[in-house]
Amino acid sequence: MKERFTKLRADLKAFWESRSKNQKITYIATAASVIALAIFLTVYLSRTTYVTLYSEVSPSEIGRIKEVLDGQGVMYQVEPGGTAISVPEKQVDNLRVSLAAEGFPNSGMIDYSFFSENAGFGTTDNEFNMIKLAAMQTELANLIKGIEGVKDAKVMLTLPTEGIFVNDATQEASASIMLKTNPGQQFTEPQIASLYNLVSKSLPNLSTDNIVIMNQYFEYFDLKGTENSYGQSVTDQMAVKKTIERDLQRQVQMMLGTMMGQDKVVVSVTTDIDFKVEKREENLVTPVDEENMEGIALSVQRITESFSGTNPAVGGTPEAEDPTDNRTTYVEGDMGNGDYERLEETINNEVNRIRKDIVESPYKIRDLGIQVMIEPPTADDPTSLAPEVQQDVEGILETIIRTSLDKEAAGELTDELLAEKIAVSVQPLKGKNVAFEEPKTVIPWWVYVIGGVLLLAIIVLVVLFMRKRRREAQMEEELALEQQLQAVQVDDINMEQETEATARRKQLEKMAKDKPEEFAKLLRTWIAEE
Numbered sequence: 001m002k003e004r005f006t007k008l009r010a011d012l013k014a015f016w017e018s019r020s021k022n023q024k025i026t027y028i029a030t031a032a033s034v035i036a037l038a039i040f041l042t043v044y045l046s047r048t049t050y051v052t053l054y055s056e057v058s059p060s061e062i063g064r065i066k067e068v069l070d071g072q073g074v075m076y077q078v079e080p081g082g083t084a085i086s087v088p089e090k091q092v093d094n095l096r097v098s099l100a101a102e103g104f105p106n107s108g109m110i111d112y113s114f115f116s117e118n119a120g121f122g123t124t125d126n127e128f129n130m131i132k133l134a135a136m137q138t139e140l141a142n143l144i145k146g147i148e149g150v151k152d153a154k155v156m157l158t159l160p161t162e163g164i165f166v167n168d169a170t171q172e173a174s175a176s177i178m179l180k181t182n183p184g185q186q187f188t189e190p191q192i193a194s195l196y197n198l199v200s201k202s203l204p205n206l207s208t209d210n211i212v213i214m215n216q217y218f219e220y221f222d223l224k225g226t227e228n229s230y231g232q233s234v235t236d237q238m239a240v241k242k243t244i245e246r247d248l249q250r251q252v253q254m255m256l257g258t259m260m261g262q263d264k265v266v267v268s269v270t271t272d273i274d275f276k277v278e279k280r281e282e283n284l285v286t287p288v289d290e291e292n293m294e295g296i297a298l299s300v301q302r303i304t305e306s307f308s309g310t311n312p313a314v315g316g317t318p319e320a321e322d323p324t325d326n327r328t329t330y331v332e333g334d335m336g337n338g339d340y341e342r343l344e345e346t347i348n349n350e351v352n353r354i355r356k357d358i359v360e361s362p363y364k365i366r367d368l369g370i371q372v373m374i375e376p377p378t379a380d381d382p383t384s385l386a387p388e389v390q391q392d393v394e395g396i397l398e399t400i401i402r403t404s405l406d407k408e409a410a411g412e413l414t415d416e417l418l419a420e421k422i423a424v425s426v427q428p429l430k431g432k433n434v435a436f437e438e439p440k441t442v443i444p445w446w447v448y449v450i451g452g453v454l455l456l457a458i459i460v461l462v463v464l465f466m467r468k469r470r471r472e473a474q475m476e477e478e479l480a481l482e483q484q485l486q487a488v489q490v491d492d493i494n495m496e497q498e499t500e501a502t503a504r505r506k507q508l509e510k511m512a513k514d515k516p517e518e519f520a521k522l523l524r525t526w527i528a529e530e
Contacts (some may be wrong), residue, residue, distance in 0.1 A: 019465060030460040033453040040450060048088050050077050053095060054104075055084040056152075065104055069095075140202050144177065147195065149187065152180035173203050174210040181215045189224050196223045237275050240363055245266065245269045252370060252400065256393065264375045266429065272367035277360065284354040295349035305342035339421055364406040370397050371423045379428040391426055397422045 016024070039201045054065065059082040066085065074095065077086045087095055137155045155178075160171030177199065187195070196208045213221040251267040256265040288295045372393065376385035398418045405413070474518040512519045 026460055029456060033457045033460075036453055037450070037457070048075065050086040051089045051092050053085050053087045053092055053099075057083055057085075059083065061104070065099065068099065068102065068104070068351050092348070094495070105125040114514075133159060136203070140175075140199065143198065143202070145193070147191075149182055149185040150179055151182060155180040155204065159203070169424075171205070173211055175199050175203070175206060175212070177211070177213045179213065179215045179221075185215075187221060192221050192223060195221070206233070237273070237276040240275075241271060241273050244273065244363075244365065245271050247372070248368075248404065249398070252372070252397070255396065256372065256374075259393075260374065260389075264429070266373040268371040270369045270371075271365055273362075274364040274366045274406070275362040277362050279357075279359045282358060284352075284356070286354065288350070288352060294350040297349055299346075299348040301346040302346075303342070303344035306339075307312040308339045353488070364409055365404055366406060366409040367421070368401050368404055369421050369423070370401065371425075372397065373425045373427065373429065375429045376426055381428045384424050390426065393424055394419075394422055 019027070053076070054062075057065075062078060062082055062085055066076065066078065069085075069087070074091060077090060078084075079086060140157070141153040141155045144150055145156070156176040158174045160173055192213075196211055197211065199211050199213075200206050200208050208223055211223075215221070248271075249267050252269070253262075253265060255265045256267065287293050323409050374385065374390075374393070376382050378384040401418060401421055402413060508519070511522070
């Protein structure tokens, strides 16, 4: 066995010394790559993947779960913060079932099952009310958790104290709710209204006005305001106001940004919107001919009477006063000359009768203010902005204000009034928005190392395979050539008969080639004998 190892070591040493420098480097790199790949695969395939067993649990609860896992001999990792614990991925399902059977995790919340499990006669009214309130909060939080997009919910209820007397005023309850929603979760108006109704109907005397709902990002979910008789609400009015201001701001920003550069201009717009809805009825009577103030004559009646004469008329002395006289008795007179004329005209004219039911829509801009900040071409030199450019900007803003304001509400706009509604400031802009580059996906360095090792191993294997094929081809060619030489080999014509001296001479020549030292000793011996 020792001789075999010695021979193997000698063969390996002879093989290594017979290789060139490049071949030695190739063999070393190949061996190192194979060893590194084997180590990586061994570590990667034998590592344990941990997944979260419980998260967002109190540290005391994590401590109790840790004791149970230690007793079962299960490997685990406590996450930073002490509120989560992770176990091997293959055991997570079995551990959740077994720990749930033991009552883990115990959140400490009281639900309605507490009454059936801990009912007793020694509970006071105050204790019972506290337990009842905690149970109501827990059950309401569980209801809210069932809504899609809500991961967790915390509920705080305030219940009014019932009065002793019948005529005591009924107090109202209130609710504060903290939601933990998924990142980027957006609830629609119907969903928010359903959430408010769910909470409101869960408690007596709880109005939607006494409910506050917010998420972990301090975003409030407000219930849409009640509408008035014309379909308006405070929320709608604020939305309309913001829309008008945003459209005007974008219009001015785009125009001035095109002129000076988008990062050189900042625009702010403030408005005063008239949301009044006016509904009125007008009954108007106007002449047909407004120039002469005349209408159309539907019917005309003219009566003309005249009289002239010289004959004596009845006259005389009035009779004695009679109480029954109705002043129809006349006496004869001696005067008979007189003229009489009577004209009467009746015209019925038709006029325009107009009845209007007018409903004026709201959203009139009563007042408008535009504030513009401009950075001069040289940021630190406000005088580098030409006065003509500032005058052009003010002229553009005056035109926008004239065309945007309601004519009746704003009245006559003079240059002085327009100047009060415009503010143009020329100064450096220190708080410009910085355009952040999008995060790029970075490939870990070890991926490149593994890829390079694999590529190098493939190249080495290909080179060795090509050399082996070339060597096999050369051996096949040499074998074929030797076979051809043997096929054409001719016997020596000189058939010299071998003698004893010839055989001894051949032996000496063979010894001189194979064993030169022994041949030299033999020669020295012969010389010494002679």
